[in-house]
Amino acid sequence: MEKLKSAISQTLILSISQSNPPNLHNTCSSLHEFFNQLPQFHQMIEDLAHTNTSLCLKNEESALEFKLKGNNCLSNGDNSNALRFYTQALRVAPRDVDVMGKNLVATLYVNRAAVLQKMGLFLESLRDCNRALAICRSYSKAWYRRGKANTSMQNYNDAVCDLKVSLCMEHSLSGKRQIEGEMKLILGQNNGEDFPPNVIKCKESDIHDQLQDIQLQCVETETKGRGMVSLTDIPQATLLHAEEPYAAIVSKNCRETHCHFCFNELPADIVPCSSCSMALYCSQLCQIRARGQDRQFHTKKHDIGFNLASDLENYVASVTKAIDDGVNIKQHAEHKHECGVNWPIALPAEIVLGGRVIVKSIEQNKCFGESSAIVNLELCHNYLQLDPEAKLELHISSIVLMKCLHHCYGSNIPLTGDTISQCVLLLSQIKVNSMAIVRMRSADSIGPPSSAGNNTTSTVEQVRVGQAIYLAGSLYNHSCQPNIHTYFLSRTLYIRAIGFVTAGHPLELSYGPQVGQWSCNNRQSSLKEQYAFVCSCTGCSQINLSDLVINSFRCTNKNCSGAVLDSSVADYEQQKINPFSCGLPLQVGRVQRDEVKKVASFLCEETGSTHRIKPGFCLSCGAFRDLEASNAVVKKAEICIGRLEGLLDSGEWHNATLSNALRSLDLLKSALHPYNKKVAEAEDYIAQAFCLIGELQRSRDHCQASIKILEKLYGDDNIVIGNEMVKLASIQLFLGEHTVEESRNRISLVFSRHYGSHVDAIFPHLQFLNRSV
Numbered sequence: 001m002e003k004l005k006s007a008i009s010q011t012l013i014l015s016i017s018q019s020n021p022p023n024l025h026n027t028c029s030s031l032h033e034f035f036n037q038l039p040q041f042h043q044m045i046e047d048l049a050h051t052n053t054s055l056c057l058k059n060e061e062s063a064l065e066f067k068l069k070g071n072n073c074l075s076n077g078d079n080s081n082a083l084r085f086y087t088q089a090l091r092v093a094p095r096d097v098d099v100m101g102k103n104l105v106a107t108l109y110v111n112r113a114a115v116l117q118k119m120g121l122f123l124e125s126l127r128d129c130n131r132a133l134a135i136c137r138s139y140s141k142a143w144y145r146r147g148k149a150n151t152s153m154q155n156y157n158d159a160v161c162d163l164k165v166s167l168c169m170e171h172s173l174s175g176k177r178q179i180e181g182e183m184k185l186i187l188g189q190n191n192g193e194d195f196p197p198n199v200i201k202c203k204e205s206d207i208h209d210q211l212q213d214i215q216l217q218c219v220e221t222e223t224k225g226r227g228m229v230s231l232t233d234i235p236q237a238t239l240l241h242a243e244e245p246y247a248a249i250v251s252k253n254c255r256e257t258h259c260h261f262c263f264n265e266l267p268a269d270i271v272p273c274s275s276c277s278m279a280l281y282c283s284q285l286c287q288i289r290a291r292g293q294d295r296q297f298h299t300k301k302h303d304i305g306f307n308l309a310s311d312l313e314n315y316v317a318s319v320t321k322a323i324d325d326g327v328n329i330k331q332h333a334e335h336k337h338e339c340g341v342n343w344p345i346a347l348p349a350e351i352v353l354g355g356r357v358i359v360k361s362i363e364q365n366k367c368f369g370e371s372s373a374i375v376n377l378e379l380c381h382n383y384l385q386l387d388p389e390a391k392l393e394l395h396i397s398s399i400v401l402m403k404c405l406h407h408c409y410g411s412n413i414p415l416t417g418d419t420i421s422q423c424v425l426l427l428s429q430i431k432v433n434s435m436a437i438v439r440m441r442s443a444d445s446i447g448p449p450s451s452a453g454n455n456t457t458s459t460v461e462q463v464r465v466g467q468a469i470y471l472a473g474s475l476y477n478h479s480c481q482p483n484i485h486t487y488f489l490s491r492t493l494y495i496r497a498i499g500f501v502t503a504g505h506p507l508e509l510s511y512g513p514q515v516g517q518w519s520c521n522n523r524q525s526s527l528k529e530q531y532a533f534v535c536s537c538t539g540c541s542q543i544n545l546s547d548l549v550i551n552s553f554r555c556t557n558k559n560c561s562g563a564v565l566d567s568s569v570a571d572y573e574q575q576k577i578n579p580f581s582c583g584l585p586l587q588v589g590r591v592q593r594d595e596v597k598k599v600a601s602f603l604c605e606e607t608g609s610t611h612r613i614k615p616g617f618c619l620s621c622g623a624f625r626d627l628e629a630s631n632a633v634v635k636k637a638e639i640c641i642g643r644l645e646g647l648l649d650s651g652e653w654h655n656a657t658l659s660n661a662l663r664s665l666d667l668l669k670s671a672l673h674p675y676n677k678k679v680a681e682a683e684d685y686i687a688q689a690f691c692l693i694g695e696l697q698r699s700r701d702h703c704q705a706s707i708k709i710l711e712k713l714y715g716d717d718n719i720v721i722g723n724e725m726v727k728l729a730s731i732q733l734f735l736g737e738h739t740v741e742e743s744r745n746r747i748s749l750v751f752s753r754h755y756g757s758h759v760d761a762i763f764p765h766l767q768f769l770n771r772s773v
């Protein structure tokens with residue numbers, strides 16, 4: 001890309017930098033014509049779009065090599081590597097290759113089922129057997145392995161049936177003997193009698209949260225374009241929106257760890273794409289949803305060619321019907337066009353997401369018999385606000401993407417100035433409207449063993465697993481103090497009211513930055529950089545406690561709790577004070593007014609003159625603080641705290657580092673305001689360190705100190721406080737303290753406000769907190 005960019009003339013770069021939506025087709029067409037004359041452009045497209053240069057095609061030879069490695073590991077008892085090699089083999093094995101009279105993929109699934117069985121992963125083993133049977137129903141070994149997995153799960157009836165089917169299909173005498181031996185073992189467990197039918201085998205996830213009948217409306221706002229409001233009052237924690245994505249894609253860093261369709265974590269029995277080696281899925285169902293159904297599945301499986309007794313025939317029919325369920329899914333196969341070419345791996349995820357949107361619209365147009373054109377998603381974009389570099393990047397990416405798609409779809413994707421300019425606008429819509437799909441993960445730091453086991457602090461963190469376009473979800477504006485909360489189960493977006501929202505009040509979620517997380521200037525620049533808009537939410541336009549204290553210094557007057565701001569913060573806070581509001585009370589959130597009075601009483605005075613926030617002077621008593629000297633103290637202390645953070649990451653330990661960090665915490669407290677976020681962070685690192693060395697009481701004290709500050713910054717009911725309380729509760733549990741009950745109640749209050757009855761599905765790993773003291 002860089003080479004292409006450097007070849008473009010300055011005149012063309014200038015006209016692209018001045019381009020706007022109505023004249024985009026001219027600059028797109030000029031750049032396309034220019035690229036068409038460049039041999040390196042054609043070479044690049046050849047590398048990206050032609051299958052003969054593909055790095056992710058199936059390859060029988062590699063599959064056999066991996067299979068051999070897997071077999072060797074299996075016979076040496078190295079199960080985890082055997083599992084890894086069989087999965088690698090499955091990634092590259094072509095679907096239609098037979099080796100020694102057996103389909104290679106089916107054989108690999110059966111081999112992997114054997115490893116999974118040895119690893120105690122019986123359900124996973126059973127699923128691999130089903131996958132082998134979906135390809136070849138008369139595969140005796142697959143029925144045999146299925147029988148073993150069912151035996152281990154105590155599904156004895158099914159196990160006996162599996163083994164009986166296996167016996168009918170087995171040709172070799174030794175094989176028959178092995179199956180009979182296994183059957184005897186099972187029947188011996190019930191004195192030769194049949195087993196009663198199994199009742200419930202698998203517990204389905206139990207989610208009953210209903211969408212409430214709330215009337216929402218899209219309205220035109222004064223400063224933020226369109227936005228969503230409710231026509232009625234909304235009670236706290238109401239679920240008001242659920243939506244499937246128009247298009248979605250897995251994050252690059254999660255390609256090997258998360259399902260490329262539903263974005264859940266990959267299990268041990270990964271299902272690779274049936275026609276390329278790139279995409280991985282958690283199940284056959286997700287694979288089929290993303291890729292479409294392979295015709296081969298329907299051809300081979302009916303020819304069993306064995307005479308089975310009618311009860312066994314019914315059993316085979318019921319098992320294979322269950323395997324087939326969900327196979328005839330009517331859904332656009334979003335990954336199909338990406339199989340076996342390099343561009344989906346090489347281009348950034350949001351460009352590939354753009355490709356998915358274009359292909360979906362082309363397919364839909366075909367269904368409706370319309371002429372092909374790029375869909376207009378009717379989403380907003382900020383093309384005009386983009387800087388020249390971003391406009392140029394969008395031009396180049398659009399031409400490359402359209403050229404790659406044209407390679408696959410021919411005249412359905414015409415390459416003209418018009419279609420390329422539509423692609424540029426689509427990519428700028430994606431930039432502004434796509435949402436990060438996140439999952440909650442628990443990260444545990446484990447300390448030395450105590451009487452109650454290992455000391456563990458459980459922390460909750462977010463992982464960005466995917467990126468998606470939700471058409472209706474895109475109509476919600478951003479606020480740094482949101483009143484609605486978004487989360488995801490599988491690919492579904494859910495939106496819930498955090499607190500009570502009165503009718504007509506805007507419904508706003510956070511695009512990332514929040515009051516309490518960063519100061520106003522940092523939030524503004526992050527939103528500008530990522531979404532190219534200047535935030536006009538209440539958090540950025542009205543005085544709030546958090547923004548006044550998050551980066552502030554303490555007053556030099558010991559009896560004063562006022563905050564001292566440096567110039568970067570003071571400028572932003574000054575902007576919030578409306579210069580025309582002389583004599584009028586400042587707009588301060590009602591709940592926080594008393595708190596603001598404590599740290600900045602001067603701002604709450606109704607003096608009749610414009611307030612001026614002077615950097616270096618206390619906002620309550622006006623005392624001066626030397627910010628240069630204070631900053632030097634803070635920098636020095638931060639180096640020591642940084643060292644402690646590094647040690648926590650590396651897992652190594654030096655007592656001196658913790659003592660230095662404790663001294664640095666005192667230094668920070670002497671210079672910074674008691675609610676400054678740096679103090680909270682230092683308290684948190686020190687709490688983790690004490691937990692690691694088994695000093696749990698001290699760990700608990702520092703954890704509590706950190707939470708107290710965060711409550712001031714975020715507010716008591718913020719989700720961040722819920723996450724921090726998980727840490728505190730895990731320490732209290734290990735200490736056997738009854739105060740854990742209080743923490744548990746707060747966690748449950750905060751989490752149910754944000755996730756309703758989906759809490760257990762979002763945080764399955766937090767069940768341990770319910771343990772009794």
Ligand SMILES: C[S@@+](CC[C@H](N)C(=O)[O-])C[C@H]1O[C@@H](n2cnc3c(N)ncnc32)[C@H](O)[C@@H]1O
Pocket residue numbers: 223224225226227379380381382432433474475476477478479531532533534535536537
């Ligand atoms: C996902 S869209 C939201 C819907 C959009 N307002 C519309 O008309 O389609 C994001 C865009 O809305 C506007 N927007 C959202 N939140 C805003 C805020 N807090 N301040 C200013 N503009 C905002 C910005 O133009 C931003 O690029």
